[in-house]
Amino acid sequence: MxxxxxxxxxxxxxxxxxxxxxxxxxxxxxxxxxxxxxxxxxxxxxxxxxxxxxxxxxxxxxxxxxxxxxxxxxxxxxxxxxxxxxxxxxxxxxxxxxxxxxxxxxxxxxxxxxxxxxxxxxxxxxxxxxxxxxxxxxxxxxxxxxxxxxxxxxxxxxxxxxxxxxxxxxxxxxxxxxxxxGGVDTAIDFTLERETLGEGYVGKTLQIKGLKGGHSGVDIHTGRANANKLLGRFLAGHAEELGLRLLSIRGGTLRNAIPREAFADLAVPTENTDKLAALFSHFEALLQQELGAVETSIALAVLDLNIEEQALTSDVQNRIIATINACPNGVIRMSDDIKGVVETSLNLGVITTEENTMTLLCLIRSLDDSGRSYVESMLRSLSTLAGSEVTFSGAYPxxxxxxxxxxxxxxxxxxxxxxxxxxxxxxxxxxxxxxxxxxxxxxxxxxxxxxxxxxxxxxxxxxxxxxxxxxxxxxxxxxxxxxxxx
The missing domain is CATH 3.40.630.10 (Zn peptidases)
Structure with missing residues (x-):
């Protein structure tokens, strides 16, 4: 004992x-x-x-x-x-x-x-x-x-x-x-197409760690950062500029927990490795300035990686990055009836990559069934624009x-x-x-x-x-x- x-x-x-x-x-x-x-x-x-x-x-x-x-x-x-x-x-x-x-x-x-x-x-x-x-x-x-x-x-x-x-x-x-x-689980699935990289690339892993995470219901209004969203934000801002080629993304472990960590394996042109490190370091400083009052231990790093797989095609890569960056997350609406209570929210909780599939797992919560339906429709529309498949399961009242x-x-x-x-x-x-x-x-x-x-x-x-x-x-x-x- x-x-x-x-x-x-x-x-x-x-x-x-x-x-x-x-x-x-x-x-x-x-x-x-x-x-x-x-x-x-x-x-x-x-x-x-x-x-x-x-x-x-x-x-x-x-x-x-x-x-x-x-x-x-x-x-x-x-x-x-x-x-x-x-x-x-x-x-x-x-x-x-x-x-x-x-x-x-x-x-x-x-x-x-x-x-x-x-x-x-x-x-x-x-x-x-x-x-x-x-x-x-x-x-x-x-x-x-x-x-x-x-x-x-x-x-x-x-x-x-x-x-x-x-x-x-x-x-x-x-x-x-x-x-x-009540709530409902959401899975957004991308079918992956890959191609062999040419010469002149080196492997790197972008790592975001040190976030507080927490419960995707009771902590969703506290301003805690979502590691998956932060990673998507960086990639949306710099993947094209740096000529990055995405290999895989993984982040979070549970759809009902705010993700504390996220990782992107990628290939970068050799001549852009220093620029990648500088931009990711600048991004860390920016996040510390934006989120430091809540997230006191943000830690970003660029790690070396042996490239052992093909890269995603540019089309698939662009659609995935855009989806992660555009996916709603956090408080969608506060309750009008109960002061200080969140009515509807969304948590982009998990991203996983297999050889031929990448999946984004979200959890929608709402006190109101119509609010849940509204967020479902947003994700359905986002998936349509992204050329992915979306499924809803496990709905509970x-x-x-x-x-x-x-x-x-x-x-x-x-x-x-x-x-x-x-x-x-x-x-x-x-x-x-x-x-x-x-x-x-x-x-x-x-x-x-x-x-x-x-x-x-x-x-x-x-x-x-x-x-x-x-x-x-x-x-x-x-x-x-x-x-x-x-």
Whole structure:
């Protein structure tokens, strides 16, 4: 057990420490899911996995609470696998290495997985507790939330009995969420044509690193730079001037994370190598001037490269560079109804190159289906102009706020009783699974809350220690305050 297991509240941190020790990136949750199933079985709890792989655990009401409405505590099992370039870590094999950094817990060179491991640990700690008052209780742990919400999509009616769902996937203590954005994945595919280079070229790699990255929903309005867009900007401005011949581009790793790094392998005429280095150095200084207040560690470099493949034809190269440079990115529109909340956004999250294909992966988020459709139409038009193919997949609905939510009022009043103030009632510009749960369980009353987590989906991810204690305190008080069945 690591040092974090001694933090308070100890039951929560001990479970989180164990979660960190078992690899569980998206698509690779089975080892952790099996541990949870085995643990619940040993505890004498009713546990099962549904056809898609979600884990559902049931615990009877404590004495005197049998007449309360049933509650579902919900978290997702998987975590976002992001690491720094110089960190040697295999998320499918290696444990996360958490450590205490002042008032926070963070990880050594990787994402921490507090999103949503801290919520999952809290759910398990409630199940393990013998001194918490609660009505009929269920815990739903879904799979693959970060990479497609497969578990939420696959959840069927009839598996859950509760009337209330408490989602633990929020990331700011003192805020309660009662709505979220929907989204859709977008792939723009280019068929590559290549040709042999003539004499007089040398290979170079343009490298952009050191950006903060972050969550493409909750961080999209913060002014953080997108490495893919920065690379496209440079190439659009200088590829023709320098006679560059593009070999490949790669940038970002997840469509729901703002890309921190991007790379372009290219061939440059020998006589232009010094000019390329000078222009890229000038571009770095320009970005530091433009973005330095937000991006404090921007690092650009030109590296030597052995040319081992043919270059893209000029036509394909020009269309790709133009598309990356012209692709919308960031906040598209702020909400008119909810002050300070992003309504619609787009993240150009990943660029990959295979021998014959280059793919741009984007994630559109919107509180409004019409806003999502508008951005889809923009990308469709851009793809038409570029001569590429665009496909949309994995669309998930938003979670429409219900101002009459009973459980929202219970949480608000309970929070006020504890702390003497009313929590902020929010709608989040990120995809929570609650919108999907409304399909099989349309009458379920839902809210989302959690401890303070900064920089999720990036290696800078950290969770505030004190707010974990507040979150635990709120969870205990909420379960005690659940209304009586009608």
């Amino acid at each position: 690591s040092e974090i297991s001694q933090l308070s509240p100890q039951p929560v941190w001990q479970f989180f420490d164990k979660i960190c020790s078992i690899p569980h990136p998206s698509k690779h949750e089975d080892q952790l899911a099996q541990f949870i199933v085995d643990w619940a079985t040993a505890e004498g709890l009713s546990v099962k996995r549904d056809d898609i792989g979600n884990v559902i655990i049931k615990k009877p009401a404590t004495s005197g609470m049998e007449n309360r409405k049933g509650v579902v505590l919900q978290a997702h099992i998987d975590m976002v696998p992001q690491k720094n370039e110089n960190t040697d870590h295999d998320f499918t094999v290696d444990p996360i290495r958490p450590y205490i950094d002042g008032e926070w817990v963070t990880a050594d060179g990787t994402t921490l997985g507090a999103d949503n491991g801290m919520g999952m640990a809290t759910c398990l700690a409630v199940l393990a507790a013998t001194d918490i008052e609660h009505g009929p209780l269920e815990v739903l742990l879904t799979i693959d939330e970060e990479a497609g919400m497969t578990g939420a999509f696959g959840l069927k009616e009839g598996w859950l009995d509760g009337e209330i769902l408490l989602n633990t996937d929020s990331e700011q203590e003192g805020e309660i969420y009662m709505g979220c954005a 938003g979670w429409k706020p219900n101002p009459d939510s009973e459980i929202m009022h219970v949480f608000r009043d309970t929070y006020k009783d504890i702390y003497g103030r009313i929590p902020d009632i929010m709608v989040i510009h990120a995809g929570l699974e609650c919108g999907l749960f409304k399909e099989p369980y349309p009458n379920m009353d839902m809210i989302s809350f959690g401890p303070t987590i900064k920089f999720p989906h990036s290696p800078d991810e950290k969770v505030n220690i004190a707010t974990v204690g507040l979150f635990w305190e709120q969870m205990i008080a909420m379960l005690k305050a659940i209304p009586v069945k009608a």
